[in-house]
Amino acid sequence: MRVLVTGATGFVGGRLVPALLDAGHEVVAFVRDSERYDPPEGVSVVEGDLLDRESLDDCFEGIDAAYYLVHSMQASGDFAARDRLAARNFVDAAEGSNLQRVVYLGGLGATGDHLSEHLQSRREVETILAESEFELTVLRAAVIIGDGSASFQMIRELVSKLPVMVTPQWVHNDCQPTAISDVVAYLVGVLDVPKTAGETYEIGGPEVLTYAEILRRTAEITGRRLFLLPVPVLSPKLSAYWVSLVTDVPASVSHPLIGGLKNPVVADDQRIRDLVPVELTAFDAAVERALAGEE
Secondary structure, X not given: OEXXXXXXXXXXXXXXXXXXXXXXXXEEEEEOOHHHOOOXXXXXXXXXXXXXXXXXXXXXXXXXXXXXXXXXXOXXXXXXXXXXXXXXXXXXXXXXXXXXXXXEEEEOOOOOOOOOHHHHHHHHHHHXXXXXXXXXXXXXXXXXXXXXXXXXXXXXXXXXXXXXXXXXXXXXXXXXXXXXXXXXXXXXXXXXXXXXXXXEEEOOOOOOEEHHHHHHHHHHHOOOOOEEEEOOOOOHHHHHHHHHHHOOOOHHHHHHHHHHHHOOEOOOOOOHHHXXXXXXXXXXXXXHHHHHOOO
Protein backbone atom coordinates (compact mmCIF):
# COMPACT_ATOMS: atom_id res chain seq x y z
CA MET A 1 0.00 0.00 0.00
CA ARG A 2 1.27 3.49 -0.87
CA VAL A 3 0.97 5.56 2.31
CA LEU A 4 1.33 9.29 2.91
CA VAL A 5 2.52 10.39 6.37
CA THR A 6 1.84 13.97 7.36
CA GLY A 7 3.88 15.11 10.34
CA ALA A 8 6.67 12.81 9.17
CA THR A 9 9.32 14.89 10.96
CA GLY A 10 7.47 14.91 14.29
CA PHE A 11 7.71 12.82 17.44
CA VAL A 12 5.21 10.18 16.28
CA GLY A 13 5.65 10.49 12.53
CA GLY A 14 9.40 10.13 12.72
CA ARG A 15 8.96 6.70 14.31
CA LEU A 16 5.98 5.69 12.19
CA VAL A 17 7.73 6.11 8.82
CA PRO A 18 10.35 3.36 9.37
CA ALA A 19 7.74 1.12 11.02
CA LEU A 20 5.55 1.34 7.91
CA LEU A 21 8.56 0.47 5.76
CA ASP A 22 9.23 -2.58 7.94
CA ALA A 23 5.58 -3.58 7.48
CA GLY A 24 6.06 -3.63 3.70
CA HIS A 25 4.33 -0.39 2.76
CA GLU A 26 5.51 2.17 0.23
CA VAL A 27 5.92 5.39 2.22
CA VAL A 28 5.67 9.03 1.12
CA ALA A 29 6.70 11.61 3.72
CA PHE A 30 4.80 14.91 3.62
CA VAL A 31 7.03 17.76 4.84
CA ARG A 32 7.08 21.54 4.60
CA ASP A 33 10.78 21.79 3.75
CA SER A 34 12.30 18.81 1.95
CA GLU A 35 15.82 20.25 2.24
CA ARG A 36 15.67 19.90 6.02
CA TYR A 37 14.42 16.30 5.98
CA ASP A 38 16.71 13.30 5.56
CA PRO A 39 14.31 10.44 4.75
CA PRO A 40 15.05 6.78 5.47
CA GLU A 41 16.16 4.81 2.46
CA GLY A 42 13.23 3.96 0.22
CA VAL A 43 11.00 6.81 1.41
CA SER A 44 9.67 9.31 -1.14
CA VAL A 45 9.16 12.93 -0.16
CA VAL A 46 6.45 15.40 -1.12
CA GLU A 47 6.61 19.04 -0.06
CA GLY A 48 3.64 21.11 1.03
CA ASP A 49 2.03 23.14 3.79
CA LEU A 50 -1.40 22.16 5.12
CA LEU A 51 -2.10 25.83 5.81
CA ASP A 52 -1.57 26.61 2.10
CA ARG A 53 -4.25 24.87 0.05
CA GLU A 54 -2.53 25.45 -3.31
CA SER A 55 0.58 23.60 -2.15
CA LEU A 56 -1.45 20.40 -1.74
CA ASP A 57 -2.65 19.95 -5.31
CA ASP A 58 -0.43 16.97 -6.17
CA CYS A 59 0.32 15.44 -2.77
CA PHE A 60 -2.35 12.70 -2.98
CA GLU A 61 -1.37 11.42 -6.41
CA GLY A 62 -1.13 7.62 -6.23
CA ILE A 63 -1.80 7.56 -2.48
CA ASP A 64 -3.98 4.76 -1.05
CA ALA A 65 -3.91 5.73 2.64
CA ALA A 66 -2.67 8.61 4.78
CA TYR A 67 -1.81 9.37 8.39
CA TYR A 68 -2.86 12.71 9.83
CA LEU A 69 -0.37 13.51 12.62
CA VAL A 70 -0.12 17.30 12.55
CA HIS A 71 -1.01 19.96 15.09
CA SER A 72 -0.15 23.64 15.48
CA MET A 73 0.62 24.03 19.19
CA GLN A 74 4.29 24.73 18.56
CA ALA A 75 3.40 28.05 16.95
CA SER A 76 2.07 31.08 18.79
CA GLY A 77 -1.46 32.41 18.38
CA ASP A 78 -4.72 30.54 17.83
CA PHE A 79 -3.64 26.91 17.35
CA ALA A 80 -7.25 25.71 17.11
CA ALA A 81 -7.96 27.99 14.14
CA ARG A 82 -4.81 26.79 12.36
CA ASP A 83 -5.64 23.15 13.01
CA ARG A 84 -9.17 23.72 11.72
CA LEU A 85 -7.82 25.27 8.51
CA ALA A 86 -5.22 22.53 8.04
CA ALA A 87 -7.82 19.77 8.37
CA ARG A 88 -10.19 21.47 5.93
CA ASN A 89 -7.39 21.97 3.39
CA PHE A 90 -6.42 18.29 3.75
CA VAL A 91 -9.99 17.14 3.12
CA ASP A 92 -10.47 19.53 0.21
CA ALA A 93 -7.21 18.47 -1.47
CA ALA A 94 -8.07 14.78 -1.07
CA GLU A 95 -11.45 15.19 -2.77
CA GLY A 96 -11.54 13.34 -6.07
CA SER A 97 -8.30 11.46 -5.39
CA ASN A 98 -7.85 7.71 -4.90
CA LEU A 99 -7.30 8.13 -1.15
CA GLN A 100 -9.31 5.42 0.61
CA ARG A 101 -8.17 5.44 4.24
CA VAL A 102 -6.96 8.05 6.74
CA VAL A 103 -5.69 7.29 10.24
CA TYR A 104 -5.79 10.11 12.77
CA LEU A 105 -4.16 10.19 16.21
CA GLY A 106 -6.27 12.25 18.61
CA GLY A 107 -6.58 12.68 22.35
CA LEU A 108 -8.48 10.78 25.04
CA GLY A 109 -11.20 12.48 27.06
CA ALA A 110 -14.86 11.62 27.54
CA THR A 111 -17.15 13.58 25.22
CA GLY A 112 -19.41 14.53 28.14
CA ASP A 113 -16.54 16.15 30.05
CA HIS A 114 -15.82 19.86 29.89
CA LEU A 115 -12.91 19.31 27.55
CA SER A 116 -9.91 21.60 27.51
CA GLU A 117 -9.28 23.84 24.52
CA HIS A 118 -6.64 21.38 23.32
CA LEU A 119 -8.94 18.35 23.47
CA GLN A 120 -11.82 20.32 21.94
CA SER A 121 -9.56 21.16 19.01
CA ARG A 122 -8.59 17.50 18.61
CA ARG A 123 -12.27 16.55 18.44
CA GLU A 124 -12.99 19.31 15.95
CA VAL A 125 -10.27 17.97 13.66
CA GLU A 126 -11.82 14.51 13.97
CA THR A 127 -15.19 15.91 12.91
CA ILE A 128 -13.73 17.71 9.88
CA LEU A 129 -11.82 14.63 8.72
CA ALA A 130 -14.90 12.44 9.19
CA GLU A 131 -16.95 14.61 6.80
CA SER A 132 -14.84 13.49 3.85
CA GLU A 133 -15.02 10.89 1.10
CA PHE A 134 -12.34 8.64 2.61
CA GLU A 135 -12.84 6.25 5.53
CA LEU A 136 -11.41 7.58 8.79
CA THR A 137 -9.89 5.56 11.61
CA VAL A 138 -9.35 7.51 14.84
CA LEU A 139 -7.02 6.41 17.63
CA ARG A 140 -7.29 8.39 20.87
CA ALA A 141 -4.38 8.32 23.30
CA ALA A 142 -3.48 10.01 26.58
CA VAL A 143 0.09 10.87 27.61
CA ILE A 144 2.59 9.24 25.24
CA ILE A 145 5.85 8.20 26.92
CA GLY A 146 8.89 8.65 24.72
CA ASP A 147 11.96 10.73 24.05
CA GLY A 148 10.63 13.81 22.24
CA SER A 149 7.12 13.76 23.68
CA ALA A 150 6.23 17.23 24.98
CA SER A 151 4.13 15.72 27.78
CA PHE A 152 6.95 13.44 28.89
CA GLN A 153 9.48 16.26 28.61
CA MET A 154 7.42 18.26 31.12
CA ILE A 155 7.31 15.28 33.49
CA ARG A 156 11.03 14.59 33.16
CA GLU A 157 12.07 18.19 33.75
CA LEU A 158 9.73 18.67 36.70
CA VAL A 159 10.98 15.62 38.58
CA SER A 160 14.62 16.40 37.81
CA LYS A 161 14.47 20.00 39.02
CA LEU A 162 12.01 19.97 41.93
CA PRO A 163 12.35 17.65 44.95
CA VAL A 164 9.21 19.25 46.39
CA MET A 165 6.32 20.16 44.11
CA VAL A 166 3.21 22.20 44.91
CA THR A 167 0.48 20.75 42.72
CA PRO A 168 -3.22 21.33 41.93
CA GLN A 169 -5.90 18.82 42.85
CA TRP A 170 -5.96 17.37 39.34
CA VAL A 171 -2.79 15.39 40.10
CA HIS A 172 -5.21 12.80 41.51
CA ASN A 173 -7.00 12.41 38.16
CA ASP A 174 -6.55 9.09 36.36
CA CYS A 175 -4.43 8.78 33.24
CA GLN A 176 -3.47 5.80 31.06
CA PRO A 177 -0.04 6.60 29.60
CA THR A 178 1.18 4.68 26.56
CA ALA A 179 4.67 3.92 25.29
CA ILE A 180 5.44 5.44 21.90
CA SER A 181 6.36 1.99 20.57
CA ASP A 182 2.84 0.75 21.39
CA VAL A 183 1.22 3.80 19.76
CA VAL A 184 3.20 3.17 16.57
CA ALA A 185 2.27 -0.52 16.65
CA TYR A 186 -1.43 0.40 16.78
CA LEU A 187 -1.05 3.00 14.02
CA VAL A 188 0.60 0.46 11.72
CA GLY A 189 -1.72 -2.36 12.73
CA VAL A 190 -5.06 -0.70 11.96
CA LEU A 191 -4.03 -0.16 8.36
CA ASP A 192 -4.01 -3.93 7.78
CA VAL A 193 -7.39 -4.52 9.47
CA PRO A 194 -10.20 -3.39 7.12
CA LYS A 195 -12.70 -3.66 9.97
CA THR A 196 -11.12 -0.63 11.65
CA ALA A 197 -12.08 1.68 8.75
CA GLY A 198 -14.63 4.26 9.84
CA GLU A 199 -14.16 3.47 13.54
CA THR A 200 -12.82 5.27 16.62
CA TYR A 201 -10.71 3.46 19.21
CA GLU A 202 -9.12 4.30 22.53
CA ILE A 203 -5.57 3.13 23.16
CA GLY A 204 -3.65 3.00 26.42
CA GLY A 205 -0.88 1.23 28.26
CA PRO A 206 -1.30 -1.63 30.75
CA GLU A 207 -1.63 0.63 33.82
CA VAL A 208 -4.01 3.38 34.91
CA LEU A 209 -2.11 5.85 37.11
CA THR A 210 -2.85 9.20 38.67
CA TYR A 211 -0.68 12.07 37.51
CA ALA A 212 0.84 12.05 41.00
CA GLU A 213 1.84 8.40 40.56
CA ILE A 214 3.31 9.17 37.13
CA LEU A 215 5.46 11.94 38.62
CA ARG A 216 6.59 9.88 41.62
CA ARG A 217 7.46 6.76 39.64
CA THR A 218 9.34 8.76 37.03
CA ALA A 219 11.31 10.39 39.86
CA GLU A 220 12.11 6.98 41.36
CA ILE A 221 13.37 5.67 38.03
CA THR A 222 15.73 8.65 37.81
CA GLY A 223 16.96 7.96 41.34
CA ARG A 224 15.16 10.87 43.00
CA ARG A 225 12.55 11.27 45.71
CA LEU A 226 9.63 13.57 45.04
CA PHE A 227 7.25 15.13 47.54
CA LEU A 228 3.93 16.44 46.26
CA LEU A 229 1.89 19.05 48.12
CA PRO A 230 -1.55 19.37 46.48
CA VAL A 231 -3.29 22.70 47.12
CA PRO A 232 -6.89 23.58 46.11
CA VAL A 233 -6.10 27.10 44.88
CA LEU A 234 -3.72 26.10 42.08
CA SER A 235 -5.84 25.94 38.92
CA PRO A 236 -4.66 24.35 35.66
CA LYS A 237 -4.15 27.85 34.23
CA LEU A 238 -1.96 28.95 37.15
CA SER A 239 -0.02 25.68 37.12
CA ALA A 240 0.60 26.11 33.38
CA TYR A 241 2.42 29.38 34.05
CA TRP A 242 4.35 27.67 36.82
CA VAL A 243 5.42 24.83 34.49
CA SER A 244 6.57 27.41 31.94
CA LEU A 245 8.89 28.91 34.54
CA VAL A 246 10.37 25.57 35.57
CA THR A 247 10.67 23.67 32.27
CA ASP A 248 11.96 24.40 28.77
CA VAL A 249 8.71 23.30 27.09
CA PRO A 250 7.35 26.26 25.08
CA ALA A 251 4.33 27.93 26.65
CA SER A 252 2.42 27.47 23.37
CA VAL A 253 2.70 23.71 23.98
CA SER A 254 2.68 23.38 27.77
CA HIS A 255 -0.35 25.60 28.43
CA PRO A 256 -2.81 23.62 26.22
CA LEU A 257 -1.44 20.33 27.54
CA ILE A 258 -1.71 21.38 31.19
CA GLY A 259 -5.26 22.60 30.52
CA GLY A 260 -6.16 19.07 29.47
CA LEU A 261 -5.01 17.51 32.75
CA LYS A 262 -8.31 18.39 34.40
CA ASN A 263 -9.92 15.60 32.35
CA PRO A 264 -9.49 11.93 33.35
CA VAL A 265 -8.04 10.17 30.31
CA VAL A 266 -8.57 6.42 30.48
CA ALA A 267 -9.14 3.98 27.61
CA ASP A 268 -12.47 2.46 28.68
CA ASP A 269 -13.14 1.05 25.20
CA GLN A 270 -10.69 -1.83 24.62
CA ARG A 271 -12.01 -3.22 21.33
CA ILE A 272 -8.73 -2.37 19.60
CA ARG A 273 -6.89 -5.01 21.64
CA ASP A 274 -8.77 -7.83 19.90
CA LEU A 275 -8.35 -6.36 16.43
CA VAL A 276 -4.70 -5.29 16.70
CA PRO A 277 -2.91 -7.40 19.35
CA VAL A 278 -0.02 -5.43 20.83
CA GLU A 279 2.20 -6.59 23.70
CA LEU A 280 1.83 -3.50 25.85
CA THR A 281 4.90 -1.92 27.43
CA ALA A 282 4.90 -1.47 31.21
CA PHE A 283 5.07 2.15 32.38
CA ASP A 284 8.44 1.81 34.12
CA ALA A 285 9.97 0.15 31.05
CA ALA A 286 8.57 2.88 28.79
CA VAL A 287 10.10 5.59 31.01
CA GLU A 288 13.46 3.83 31.14
CA ARG A 289 13.54 3.56 27.34
CA ALA A 290 12.52 7.21 26.95
CA LEU A 291 15.23 8.40 29.32
CA ALA A 292 17.79 6.34 27.40
CA GLY A 293 16.42 7.42 24.00
CA GLU A 294 15.99 3.76 23.02
CA GLU A 295 12.45 3.55 21.58
